Amino acid sequence: MTQQTQQLQAQLWNIANTLRGKMDADDFRDYILGFIFYKYLSKKMELYANEILEPDQLKFRDLEGHPQEAEYIEAVRDAALDKLGYFLLPSELFSELARRGNSGGKHQFILGDLTRVLTHIEQSTMGSESEEDFGNLFEDLDLTSSKLGKSENDKNELIVKVLSHLEEIDFDIANSESDMLGDAYEYLIGQFASGAGKKAGEFYTPQQVSNVLAQLVTLGKDKLKSVYDPTCGSGSLLLRVAKQVKQVGGFYGQEMNPTTYNLCRMNMIMHDVHYKKFDIKNENTLEKPQHVDMRFEAIVANPPFSAKWSASPLFMSDDRFAVYGKLAPGSKADFAFVQHMVHQLADNGTMACVLPHGVLFRGAAEGHIRKYLIEDRNYLDAVIGLPANIFYGTSIPTCILVLKKNRSEAKNILFIDASQHFEKVKTQNVLRDGDITKVIDVYKAYSSGAFDDAEVDKYSYVAPLAEVAENDYNLNIPRYVDTFEEEEPVDLQQVSQDLKQLEKEIRKTDNTIQQFCDELGIDTPF
Template sequence: MAEVENGKDLISVLWSGADILRSKMDANEYKNYLLGIVFYKYLSDSFLIKVYDLICDARPQTLKEALDAYVEELKGEDAEELKKEMQDQYHYVIEPELTYTYFADAARNNSFNREQLQKAFNNIEQSDQIFADLFADIDLYSNRLGTGDQKQSDTVASLIKEIDKADLLNSDAEILGNAYEFLIGQFASETGKKAGEFYTPQAVSKILTKIAIAGQEDKTGLSVYDPCMGSGSLLLNAKKYSSAPGYIKYYGQEMNTSTYNLARMNMFLHGVDPNNQHLNNGDTLDGDWPTDEETDFNMVLMNPPYSANWSATAGFLQDERFSDYGVLAPKSKADYAFLLHGLYHLKSNGTMAIVLPHGVLFRGAAEGKIREKLLRSGNIYAVIGLPANLFYNTSIPTCIIVLKKHRDGRDVLFIDASKKFNKGKKQNEMTDEHINAVIDLYSQRKTVEKEAYLASFEDIEKNDFNLNIPRYVDNFEKEEEVDLSALLSDMKKTDDELEQVQGEFVSLLKELTSTDETTMSLLNDLIEKMGV
């Protein structure tokens, strides 16, 4: 297969694999099969390329060539040494008969059995802690794949053959990672409301990341944290804007196990070194994480579930994340609990950007007290209103709140970006032009009529610490005044023109004749009714 110049060919091949499963189950289920098997192909192909390099000190022309060289090498006395070196360097070893290349050949020869793939999954999961339970969501024995062993194996074989068309040998990590991101986005579109569990639209991700990384682009060993990481897409955005992407340390937590596994795969597919992946499967609010090693970060990025329920038990008032505020976020609205969790884990010179519903800007009671404390401490740096209907799981308008740990001022920049979008079929879309306009307003940090307002602490205090954006940015477009005399003149002119046209039309009617008396009678009635 020719070298993939861009990700389009790869994307179309991978997405066509979804067609095999689409009639059998919904997207929220078949995404696990497709993304899991793509990931296994990535592990297998990468392994064969690396093992060939160790044996021959070269890159193979084909994966079959690499597999043949591997099989031959295992016959020699250095076989165990080769396996040990691969395990030490890459954390896993795949036996020849469990490689994806072998499976694809078996599928083409109608000799594939899903037991082989299950064994391959098990071996990877047991090879190193970083792969533990990674394929747990892929049920190769599900009746959704067909009834009985043969039909289920045939469905999986069809998927393996289709995905084998993807040329990973000639695709670098960025192309493959982006193709994987595209697939995740497509699944988000198909699954609708369920997509909120694992996907933040790229436009929102770009704004959050550009804001949080500003001034830290050249930092080596940048640490980025997302305590509600979903599929990890938001975390991985940091790579695009850092001058030292290979040294970024990623910290993320996710409660949903399927989504957590998706994030782990996403990290590998983007070429992130296992030593820089620090991901945890857990409930962010109920169990603080991380609590040892590194606990505060240069960047905190968050798109938590909006107005979610949480326990809010009194014991949390002693929790270091919340204890400074004297009150807890309401049980039915965990928004400020997520915000305070993120702020707690932010370095003193870092930046945090979080997406939340507008209610957090103006709701009172406990939320009002937390908001006032944050404002008095100078923690809230900017508030950005986004367009409605950007997300797959909600059509409500949302806002980005930017926070800093310690700074001199207490002013807040308000940006109204609610009109910066193109209308899409399902969701509204923000283009790069819209995104750059928002970033420019954020960077300038000054008042721009109808778009941004830099509010002093006194402005905010006068508004009783209400941060509702229309209180600060007036984007009302005043309608042009109507010139009544010109309007009357136009109306008279229109009446005169109508009268003239009507007169000409009646004249034409009067010239019409007919030998039929009924027709002439109707014609005369029409002329009379027209008043001429």
């Protein structure tokens, strides 16, 4: 990470902290991230418009009042909708609103104008290919909310301050080689997540966990045809996969929470993922899957742990679940997500998902599904135990399951116990770079067939499928990785001598107390 990126992150976080006042962090998150996104769209619009107007020696801001204003605006609009997916007028640019709010040496009322601009950004895409990708993106920026202030002037005052502070920061958007703003944006999402308690798991996976999942599914590849996350949250996992390869053909995801769905689309665009290259849907993945007929080369996920779902008997005729003969219980949808992902995994693909430890050993329907995946399909490639307390909002220990469909020759499963390899940072446990590298190096060795290198004492073990079957398909990691540490032998002779010495010291102390009591003419306490 460059010093410039770190500086930008610090500036944005400082604005978020100093301006939100008494507003709840979750609420202010939506405003600050929304306004950063608005500035990004404005700057991209202006840069692109200036580029296509350059042959005419014009700037985008010069078009208003130009004799051929209507013709130029129409031409820029058509080009922008195809290239960028949206359109803004020169008067609707972020910098114009910020300037208007501070004109005349005092804050001017701009809430009405700002509301119209944000609405127009969404409306500009109607009837175009990008309509679904930009629709309702700003619905969480309620500029009439009392959370912004008691009076309209109070609300306006806060908004103008936010716009003014953001206007002073250089986002370096013109630099096509830099993803500085995208990284800073994701940093802010992570910072808000760290203080969001139980809600955080709904929209953010810690970067170190995302890093592990991304490396697992991209091992040996520098290009991916597609990557999919059925519970994509803010999109951090999808974007992390993109950092591991040179090219990703398409990003696909589904998110049930509307606010988080908007955040994901913003995050994609802020990382310069073209609107034609991502397809994010807002629906319940298990109940209403939106990409069910597609197959993906890489799948990553951090589903909500042990979530409830309908488990309706009707799903027994659903292709995702029918072949198993059992549904995951309604009280724990963990394996329902696994079944869904396996269904969507391409034959040459790899999936890696984070799940609670219970999936490794719970019985009944879950035990049946687990056995089917291993015995009948031979899809399970690796089980990786993670430390407790590394996810926001829950302290439970978790694991990563890695599954592949092209394991026909493989007759074993890799087990890694990384649960004791972490650093405690404040109240959270964190995987260090070395902890991540160790996991990936062992998995690489295993994938290449170098089992001797893949087996590390007290850390990892390559279990034959026959051994897993002997354990009745119970995947509890201590059954396979022996982490028992022998205690040093106790020297009983030394213990005896220590006790004798202690007894002498006790007698000496008792005698001293006896002398003091005699001098004072009182009874001894013993």
